[in-house]
Amino acid sequence: MSQKNREGEVLTGTTILALPFEGGVVVCADSRTSTGTYVANRVSDKLVQLSDYIYCCRSGSAADTQALTDYVHYYLSQWSLDTGRIPTVKTAAHLMRRLIYQNKDQLQAGVIVAGWDPVHGGSVYTITLGGSCLELPFATGGSGSIFIAGLLDAEFSNGMDMAEARNLAKKACSHAMCRDGSSGGVIRTVVISADGVDRDYTPGNDLPFGPVAVW
Template identity: 85%
Template sequence: MTDLQILHEHTYTILKEGEVSTGTTILALPFDGGVVVCADSRTSTGSYVANRVSDKLVQLSEYIYCCRSGSAADTQALTDYVHYFLNQWSLDTGRQPTVKTAAHLMRRLIYNNKDQLQAGVIVAGWDPVDGGSVYTITLGGSCLELPFATGGSGSIFIAGLLDSEFRPNMSKDEARSLAKKACAHAMTRDGSSGGVIRTVAITSEGVDRDYTGGNELPFGPSAVW
């Protein structure tokens, strides 16, 4: 039996019948005056890449974004609900919601439906109360505010890198550069992460989107082998 056949045998015996294996790389890094959110673009179903260029960075309100990981259908439904509720809240109060409000609304939806959902997300953004802040909501519905956050199957490959290189009060360019570097490393090592890198920098002045194509990654297979 060849190495490839062993790999396929191993892959299909781990998954139950009808079970779908998912994977991604998402992260959020605060900087002086805001937050950068970052994600790859691969949506996978087991060994099959269903979408090479999916957008996993969803705008919940003007200054708040959500990074999606887990089941694409579940996270798309959740972000639609939270976007609707936050928009309704802003119309009723005449104010912009805080990142904490958005995170705890997401937490409540995930926790109350944890038996039916497969969704682990990062909610990050800027508000006049806390400035730039980052919250991670786990599969079970726990909500934690963190100095920075990572998620998805690729996150285990870059934990040490971010622990070593992240520092508080970086500039926007430094945070975006580190986010791209970390995401590119994860995409190289994790078979369920890949495609392009999307980043969004969120400050009091608004949002700034950035796109890095697969042939422009700051780190890739050529740097490894």
């Protein structure tokens, strides 16, 4: 039986994930913004910097998640100015959780907050649509995540180095983009560690999995 959308509802899709490694975290996302069967933007950036060493992977409504990340970025900037310290990933995640939970009836936003801080090192938090916040060994989200659960369970391991984590993130995202009609475009990754931030871009015609058209 086919599932019908509620009046005015527009289905969205994406693939986001965050994998920790020895000394930091890599976050990864595709770039397709869809409104039902229409691709609104092929090369959107779903990896948003909340602080110097903290990033957010956005899924759900683009407008909702953009507003949320703007708020959290502002609050963390103010907190750093007031305290003179680097905010922890846990602080950013629980601030995001509070905003989503208090407005859960008006928002469609599920995000991953990940990064590095001098207190806990690399860490990953997922915040669901209803505002639940969980710290996980690694996290995936979006419509493409169901296609790569088994792959990540089989190939992820604690203590990976940066190159291994980034390659696995690209491989998983590429698999999801090839199987999920709502994911596609290019792959963006960001490595976050004590050394800083390193962004990487993989075009759609150079994906690490299969010659399948995903644009």
